[in-house]
Amino acid sequence: QKEVEQNSGPLSVPEGAIASLNCTYSDRGSQSFFWYRQYSGKSPELIMSIYSNGDKEDGRFTAQLNKASQYVSLLIRDSQPSDSATYLCAVIKAGNTPLVFGKGTRLSVIA
Amino acid sequence: NAGVMQNPRHLVRRRGQEARLRCSPMKGHSHVYWYRQLPEEGLKFMVYLQKENIIDESGMPKERFSAEFPKEGPSILRIQQVVRGDSAAYFCASSPRPQGRETQYFGPGTRLLVL
Numbered sequence: 001q002k003e004v005e006q007n008s009g010p011l012s013v014p015e016g017a018i019a020s021l022n023c024t025y026s027d028r029g030s031q032s033f034f035w036y037r038q039y040s041g042k043s044p045e046l047i048m049s050i051y052s053n054g055d056k057e058d059g060r061f062t063a064q065l066n067k068a069s070q071y072v073s074l075l076i077r078d079s080q081p082s083d084s085a086t087y088l089c090a091v092i093k094a095g096n097t098p099l100v101f102g103k104g105t106r107l108s109v110i111a
Numbered sequence: 112n113a114g115v116m117q118n119p120r121h122l123v124r125r126r127g128q129e130a131r132l133r134c135s136p137m138k139g140h141s142h143v144y145w146y147r148q149l150p151e152e153g154l155k156f157m158v159y160l161q162k163e164n165i166i167d168e169s170g171m172p173k174e175r176f177s178a179e180f181p182k183e184g185p186s187i188l189r190i191q192q193v194v195r196g197d198s199a200a201y202f203c204a205s206s207p208r209p210q211g212r213e214t215q216y217f218g219p220g221t222r223l224l225v226l
Contacts, residue, residue: 004153034214043202043217044154088153098144098156098167099215 003027004091006102015111019076023089023102026070032092033065035074038104039085047087048074079109114138115218116185117203123224130190130197132221136205143186144215145171145178148200160186166209193225 005024013019021035032051036044048063050056050072056063062075072091076083086104093100114137124130136143141162146154156170160180171178175193180186190197200222204215 036217043220045217046214049214090154098159098170099154100156101146101154103151103153 002102003093003100004089004102006087006089006105008103009106010108011105012108012110013079015079015081015109017079019079019083019107019109021074021076021087021089021105021107023072023074024070025072025089025091025100027091027093028067028070029094030067030070030091031094033063033072034090034099035061035063035072036088036090036101037085038088044088076107079107081109081111083107084109115140115203115205115216117201117218117221119221120219121222121224123226124193125226126194127192130193130223130225132188132190132201132203132223133185134188134203134205134218135185136203137207137216140205140207140216142206142209142213143180144204144206145186145188146202146204148202148220150199154202157188190223193223195225198223198225 034049035047038044050063050065060077064073088104089102090099116135143160145157158171158178159167175191177189200220202220203218206213
């Protein structure tokens with residue numbers, strides 16, 4: 001089982017809809033979870049971080065964490081064409097260990 | 112992420128040459144991380160450095176690759192005797208404190224092409 005798994009997509013949603021991006025991780029002791037957005041040919045930029053079970057909202061973005069199910073998701077409300085990018089889920093397993101990235105989900109928001 | 116500087120942005124090398132990639136972390140950040148991203152692949156951790164120390168090099172190939180972060184100056188990722196399989200985007204990230212809950216901020220990357 002891969003350490004961090006994401007559906008590669010592409011995930012296509014119409015403009016204004018909710019985009020739901022999912023990520024599962026294998027290490028039950030994982031502590032820190034991040035969502036990065038990466039436009040084609042660019043570097044990753046942080047969207048959200050989450051450390052506790054539940055929801056965390058920031059503008060149009062909501063991160064959801066369920067440690068029991070080893071599942072973290074990102075919801076994007078009112079999706080815009082400018083949200084079209086690859087979304088990378090990243091996990092820190094424990095303590096001072098490296099960030100482990102999933103392969104990313106490609107999101108396409110259709111105008 | 113504009114605060115993390117990487118140069119060069121693009122680097123072309125022939126097989127067998129050396130590649131030197133530089134990274135200057137954000138101001139106030141003393142922790143640097145290098146990642147490699149192959150086409151259509153996710154980011155893979157290579158090495159984590161603090162000033163003058165390698166903390167974790169578990170993701171870095173044992174042969175041909177080395178990294179340093181001197182007391183003065185940028186962090187350098189060095190690839191000796193490059194091969195075509197080294198062609199990738201190399202990203203540097205930095206954080207103010209050790210990884211854990213700390214957010215890592217990424218630089219623009221260096222795209223290495225080996226001919």
